[in-house]
Amino acid sequence: MGEAFFIVFLFPIHTIAVMAEQQADLNKVLKQHLEMESFFAGDFAVRGGGQLFAEVPTEAEPGQENSEMVQSLETIAKTVRSCRKCEIGSTRTNAVPGQGNPKARLMFVGEAPGADEDKQGVAFIGRAGKLLTEIIKAMGLTREEVFIGNILKCRPPGNRDPKLDEIDNCWPYLKQQLETIQPEIIVALGAHAARTLLDSKLAIGKLRGRFHEYKFSDDLPPAKLMPTYHPAYLLRNYSYDNRKRVWEDMIKVLEELGLPVPKKKG
Numbered sequence: 104m105g106e107a108f109f110i111v112f113l114f115p116i117h118t119i120a121v122m123a124e125q126q127a128d129l130n131k132v133l134k135q136h137l138e139m140e141s142f143f144a145g146d147f148a149v150r151g152g153g154q155l156f157a158e159v160p161t162e163a164e165p166g167q168e169n170s171e172m173v174q175s176l177e178t179i180a181k182t183v184r185s186c187r188k189c190e191i192g193s194t195r196t197n198a199v200p201g202q203g204n205p206k207a208r209l210m211f212v213g214e215a216p217g218a219d220e221d222k223q224g225v226a227f228i229g230r231a232g233k234l235l236t237e238i239i240k241a242m243g244l245t246r247e248e249v250f251i252g253n254i255l256k257c258r259p260p261g262n263r264d265p266k267l268d269e270i271d272n273c274w275p276y277l278k279q280q281l282e283t284i285q286p287e288i289i290v291a292l293g294a295h296a297a298r299t300l301l302d303s304k305l306a307i308g309k310l311r312g313r314f315h316e317y318k319f320s321d322d323l324p325p326a327k328l329m330p331t332y333h334p335a336y337l338l339r340n341y342s343y344d345n346r347k348r349v350w351e352d353m354i355k356v357l358e359e360l361g362l363p364v365p366k367k368k369g
């Protein structure tokens with residue numbers, strides 16, 4: 104009783120409520136982290152056997168057959184870093200062009216950089232990024248084998264939704280990246296990515312779970328596009344069913360690529 108009185112005396116009630124809320128948030132984050140490790144990583148035996156993704160250095164080396172692609176991705180990245188077409192070009196700390204294997208067979212496209220990505224200029228490295236990394240690992244792959252990018256290359260302040268004119272301004276950069284890499288499969292993470300890439304107004308729940316087509320241009324064969332839930336949505340709605348839905352979408356992607364599907368351990 105004495106102790107409780109002392110705490111209430113020292114901290115006004117609303118401060119105690121905020122502290123309790125922060126503790127609850129922290130507990131939720133810790134619980135999610137542990138579950139994430141076991142659902143998307145620990146519970147799956149990682150793929151062994153044939154290495155179907157060629158290891159490709161991301162730096163251009165003279166004489167290498169991929170050097171042209173690396174250079175063209177570097178040129179796009181440079182243009183992105185100096186782009187000021189939107190207001191968010193002035194509020195960003197760093198532009199985030201996206202990164203990964205220039206010859207990736209699989210490309211993940213998210214919505215827009217968050218605070219961590221803005222600080223470091225690298226896509227998907229915050230909490231949602233860590234979950235995406237676990238998903239990629241559960242697929243038996245590494246971040247270096249795939250390409251990871253976004254619809255917007257600059258962080259919208261406060262992580263608000265992308266505006267239509269921002270998507271229009273930024274779209275040519277992603278389009279060029281897609282045409283350069285020509286992945287066999289694109290995974291659209293969340294509604295903004297899926298709707299932009301498919302030019303659709305449907306909800307992500309209606310789009311996910313089946314392959315659509317993404318047309319690069321008239322003279323190139325289309326890529327298959329799998330919309331799925333955004334990792335940030337998964338973190339906010341961390342149910343077993345939602346994680347299972349994402350995992351089922353990723354199984355379809357692996358099967359389409361002809362890659363083995365890691366089995367749940369036990």
Ligand code: URA
Nearest residue numbers: 213214215216226227
């Ligand atoms: N969310 C995204 O959509 N992209 C990132 O790079 C990080 C979080």
